[in-house]
Amino acid sequence: MHTEDRESTPTKSEDRQQPRAHTRRDFLENLGRVAGVGATYAAMTGLGLLSTPAQAADRSPQLPRVTELSNKVGKGKSVAIIGAGITGLTLAYELSRLGFSVTVLEATSRHGGRSRTVRGGDRLQEYGGIQEVRWDKEEHLYANMGPARIPYHHQTVIGYCKEFGVPLEVFVNENRGSLIHESKAFGGTPVENRYFVHSTRGWMSELLAKAVNRQALDDVLSSEDKEKLLVMLKGYGELDSKYQYPGASRAGYRVTPGAGLVAGELNPHASLQDLLSSEYAKSNLSFTEEWNQAATMLQPVGGMDRIVQAFAKRVQQYIRYDSPVTSLRKVGDRARVAYRSKGEERVLDADFAIVTIPFPAFTKVPNDFSAAHQAAMKSCQYTQAVKIAFQADRRFWEEDQHIYGGISWTDQDIGEMMYPSGGLMSRKGIIVGAYIRDDGVGTRYAAMSFPERIEGALRCGEQIHPQYRREVKNGVSVGWPKVPYQDGGWAVWSDAARAEHYPVLTQPDGPLYLAGCQVSYLPGWQEGSVLSAHTVAAALVDRVSARAAA
Amino acid sequence: MHTEDRESTPTKSEDRQQPRAHTRRDFLENLGRVAGVGATYAAMTGLGLLSTPAQAADRSPQLPRVTELSNKVGKGKSVAIIGAGITGLTLAYELSRLGFSVTVLEATSRHGGRSRTVRGGDRLQEYGGIQEVRWDKEEHLYANMGPARIPYHHQTVIGYCKEFGVPLEVFVNENRGSLIHESKAFGGTPVENRYFVHSTRGWMSELLAKAVNRQALDDVLSSEDKEKLLVMLKGYGELDSKYQYPGASRAGYRVTPGAGLVAGELNPHASLQDLLSSEYAKSNLSFTEEWNQAATMLQPVGGMDRIVQAFAKRVQQYIRYDSPVTSLRKVGDRARVAYRSKGEERVLDADFAIVTIPFPAFTKVPNDFSAAHQAAMKSCQYTQAVKIAFQADRRFWEEDQHIYGGISWTDQDIGEMMYPSGGLMSRKGIIVGAYIRDDGVGTRYAAMSFPERIEGALRCGEQIHPQYRREVKNGVSVGWPKVPYQDGGWAVWSDAARAEHYPVLTQPDGPLYLAGCQVSYLPGWQEGSVLSAHTVAAALVDRVSARAAA
Numbered sequence A, B: 001m002h003t004e005d006r007e008s009t010p011t012k013s014e015d016r017q018q019p020r021a022h023t024r025r026d027f028l029e030n031l032g033r034v035a036g037v038g039a040t041y042a043a044m045t046g047l048g049l050l051s052t053p054a055q056a057a058d059r060s061p062q063l064p065r066v067t068e069l070s071n072k073v074g075k076g077k078s079v080a081i082i083g084a085g086i087t088g089l090t091l092a093y094e095l096s097r098l099g100f101s102v103t104v105l106e107a108t109s110r111h112g113g114r115s116r117t118v119r120g121g122d123r124l125q126e127y128g129g130i131q132e133v134r135w136d137k138e139e140h141l142y143a144n145m146g147p148a149r150i151p152y153h154h155q156t157v158i159g160y161c162k163e164f165g166v167p168l169e170v171f172v173n174e175n176r177g178s179l180i181h182e183s184k185a186f187g188g189t190p191v192e193n194r195y196f197v198h199s200t201r202g203w204m205s206e207l208l209a210k211a212v213n214r215q216a217l218d219d220v221l222s223s224e225d226k227e228k229l230l231v232m233l234k235g236y237g238e239l240d241s242k243y244q245y246p247g248a249s250r251a252g253y254r255v256t257p258g259a260g261l262v263a264g265e266l267n268p269h270a271s272l273q274d275l276l277s278s279e280y281a282k283s284n285l286s287f288t289e290e291w292n293q294a295a296t297m298l299q300p301v302g303g304m305d306r307i308v309q310a311f312a313k314r315v316q317q318y319i320r321y322d323s324p325v326t327s328l329r330k331v332g333d334r335a336r337v338a339y340r341s342k343g344e345e346r347v348l349d350a351d352f353a354i355v356t357i358p359f360p361a362f363t364k365v366p367n368d369f370s371a372a373h374q375a376a377m378k379s380c381q382y383t384q385a386v387k388i389a390f391q392a393d394r395r396f397w398e399e400d401q402h403i404y405g406g407i408s409w410t411d412q413d414i415g416e417m418m419y420p421s422g423g424l425m426s427r428k429g430i431i432v433g434a435y436i437r438d439d440g441v442g443t444r445y446a447a448m449s450f451p452e453r454i455e456g457a458l459r460c461g462e463q464i465h466p467q468y469r470r471e472v473k474n475g476v477s478v479g480w481p482k483v484p485y486q487d488g489g490w491a492v493w494s495d496a497a498r499a500e501h502y503p504v505l506t507q508p509d510g511p512l513y514l515a516g517c518q519v520s521y522l523p524g525w526q527e528g529s530v531l532s533a534h535t536v537a538a539a540l541v542d543r544v545s546a547r548a549a550a
């Protein structure tokens, strides 16, 4: 293989530099993508937007208010939205502005669904019982037990934050000062993230430089390539003049450099075997570099639920709480939704119904979706995620270990510990002591009693922070598989299921639609939920305008 | 070479987990390191600290106030501190609390020195004239023209922030969504940082996997090592099942994944030649991974000068502004400092004098330091750093390009553009349009007129952001080599000068001391300045207690 064989057209700046900010125009673009040019045109005229110069619209801090516009494309059409998570809330917000008459049926007494920020005084319902959250009440004393992160390119969610005035701050995902704990490497002693990462880079660079210098890659590298590659490797791996990695400054110091004659002492050289034996190297070395995890990551100041609260404020009047849907039927070309409210069975008929319930919960609801839809929903797996959080009266991770946000990784059950990015240097803090994303472990933890989960988290946590057990208190957990009307974490599509089953879910069955991040290529992300809501809204606009035209 | 030959003792957790937070005890430890056990003991008794359990002291949010303690080790001794930058301010604060009688002589009308945060209404003096800063006045509309960053391990600076109640927030140093612009790569088109970085990792991993699979490294890798290394490389480089890098998700998308059937389209595969031809790969690919640059990076909310302001508030009474020192003499075993004030020549006699002036400025002041000291100061080079900043009435980098903080790199004169980490999503912002760290370019830019600098920055900037010229206004620059009483950026010690000349500077010449980050292993960092101040304070404590004992 010769490197020249490869295509080398990079992302063109014209592509990149096109505004992608969430705007009315973006919504119309989504709409156009899904519904075709005709519908977009119709919607644009309908919204009175064709006259708005795109450039100006992009810059307006507030989107043009659809309700202020005359032509209402959804007028006279009713939509039942099932579930008041961020998908249902977005649908209610956008469809009501488009003139549809909307009703949101929500099983529980709260909106937000998985967007669950926990604070002192909250009560957490699971099948196994209720936990009361006994944390102090201060702005920064919260834990995002569901979504916690917003990557910079989730511009639709970020756009809503802007529109609603929800302030965002930086979420620290990668922290070179946090810890890696591996029971089978480094003698079980936690090491600093920078030590692990830069020792690895050093080794990789040393080995590749050796191969280059041994002429092992001469068929794929010209001599000019080789020369430049060696320069790059020396920089990348902090190699010495012999292209060896001796241990270097990026991997940190045992004695940090100071003033006077305190030159500092480097950390010792790490063995390749220790690095290679670790789970972290296998699974999470590039976690914070993934498409949805790389800097700059953001979070709403004060908790993720600030977003759903902002939505809910605007659509409160359409939501019926404590109204679990018990069946969903097609009656002619309309939808019939049965639900329970104040002990009574009720029925809501609507022109359309949109289901935003996660599949594991929805499959419990008798419904008229086609066999193909049912099979597709069954083919989609949900994670068994569990999070556990504690209050600390002293931010020992900051004070003792100088960890400001980010993640410490371990091969123990808890998987990771997450430190708050907000309220840095304040006295108290909430630490996420476990974020279990391994389904085996998650199933086990979800099945435990609440105190057993806490004890498990403490036992693991004190391997990483010896002071842990005496510093934290009032642990609470959310075992997502055990949360009523959730029954799982987030959707995971296998390649096979995505190819065979997924596409049908993007199509309605008569008056019945599905929406949520499970019906997107961003499952497990609010951006997927919100984009899915836009997509279904656009399909409805298309449908009612086509009908109107006919 | 066999990997087993290498030492593999990692950082021990006992080492790491020792509190290193800035505390009274840290100060005493610095003191002990420099001055020996005797002095530490004396100081500890002097400060009445021997009775304070270390643990409790570490946890106290406020340090014990030395002034509240009875025994004043510095009583009756006078110290002239020359310069009111962070070094002089720290010295004034700590020495006055130790009972010394201190006077700070500052040449200019402001304290802070290089810790210079620029805001609307400021006037910037250079030899070439004055610039008036015509920016709007809002909390986030500032530019740190000197120090901007605090790495998480600069615990002495962070400790003072805590002590003084200066809130810190995250400083975004690495941003995978920012841009890399290379005139000689990618056809001169800016590409996303993630595209560059992950294409590079992909290539490196593919090449190393190839070498491993060709048995080119069998003498240094066991077959178990090889197997594990391949797993790691596959993950690190996002390689396919044939260990090839085809271009993958971490390098970003031309069309981002969305809802419905929008699966997304990957960016095209980058050529190794484009990557290798870049300055970025040669010089800055690992910039944000350096000891002092890696996450978590912090900044004071509202501007770096919040720190020096907090110091100054506490030592205001000791500072004489507009008092440039004109000579420094030894008279017997005491110091005689001549300075100008209100047009008059004045003299200050003191037991000790501590010089915190940067060397390029200090060498203009006739002084009695030994020939060895003079030679050492001359052997230390200072950078020719220049920064240029603009106001934008619209955060176009956020709105159009979704860049939230961080750096875009270019091989043009400006070197880099820095986006604000504070005030995310607010309307207006200050963008640092140039941070010139190349001495050749810096010398050239420092020599330009103010408008020429601005025009240079605009010409480069619009290669990266086409909308730049019409979006920014009121550019201002600081050419550090042209700032009176500074005459340069920060100290850079060559290995040779460090070995031959540096050590003498850590020693006083009779009553004359030197302090500042140039007298540390953290030159160019406030932490070096503050630690150097502690070191000199400790040496004085040692000296006066030894005398008292004698």
Ligand SMILES: Cc1cc2nc3c(=O)[nH]c(=O)nc-3n(C[C@H](O)[C@H](O)[C@H](O)COP(=O)(O)OP(=O)(O)OC[C@H]3O[C@@H](n4cnc5c(N)ncnc54)[C@H](O)[C@@H]3O)c2cc1C
Pocket: A082, A083, A084, A085, A086, A087, A088, A105, A106, A107, A108, A110, A111, A112, A113, A114, A115, A145, A146, A147, A148, A149, A150, A323, A324, A325, A326, A356, A357, A358, A361, A362, A365, A385, A386, A387, A480, A484, A485, A486, A488, A489, A490, A515, A516, A517, A523, A524, A525, A526, A527, A528, A529
């Ligand atoms: C542990 C975890 C971490 C995550 N991390 C992130 C992250 O960092 N960033 C991010 O963007 N996303 C993250 N996500 C994904 C994010 O939570 C989802 O994308 C989003 O919240 C889903 O919103 P939704 O409205 O589609 O579904 P949900 O929020 O699940 O809402 C469904 C609603 O339907 C209701 N309901 C269920 N059954 C019925 C019924 N029979 N009748 C009436 N109502 C019913 C439920 O009560 C609920 O209110 C995470 C999720 C989890 C679980």
Ligand SMILES: Cc1cc2nc3c(=O)[nH]c(=O)nc-3n(C[C@H](O)[C@H](O)[C@H](O)COP(=O)(O)OP(=O)(O)OC[C@H]3O[C@@H](n4cnc5c(N)ncnc54)[C@H](O)[C@@H]3O)c2cc1C
Pocket: B082, B083, B084, B085, B086, B087, B088, B105, B106, B107, B108, B110, B111, B112, B113, B114, B115, B145, B146, B147, B148, B149, B150, B323, B324, B325, B326, B356, B357, B358, B361, B362, B365, B385, B386, B387, B480, B484, B485, B486, B488, B489, B490, B515, B516, B517, B523, B524, B525, B526, B527, B528, B529
């Ligand atoms: C462009 C740039 C970027 C930097 N970035 C960072 C960063 O990100 N993080 C960080 O921590 N550090 C950074 N630094 C370094 C930081 O600015 C210094 O470490 C620190 O500010 C130096 O403080 P000082 O008190 O030792 O010297 P100075 O701040 O230079 O103070 C010296 C003082 O002496 C006065 N003086 C000079 N001559 C006389 C005289 N004859 N008589 C009386 N007074 C006199 C001056 O007016 C000045 O007030 C940066 C520096 C520069 C220039």
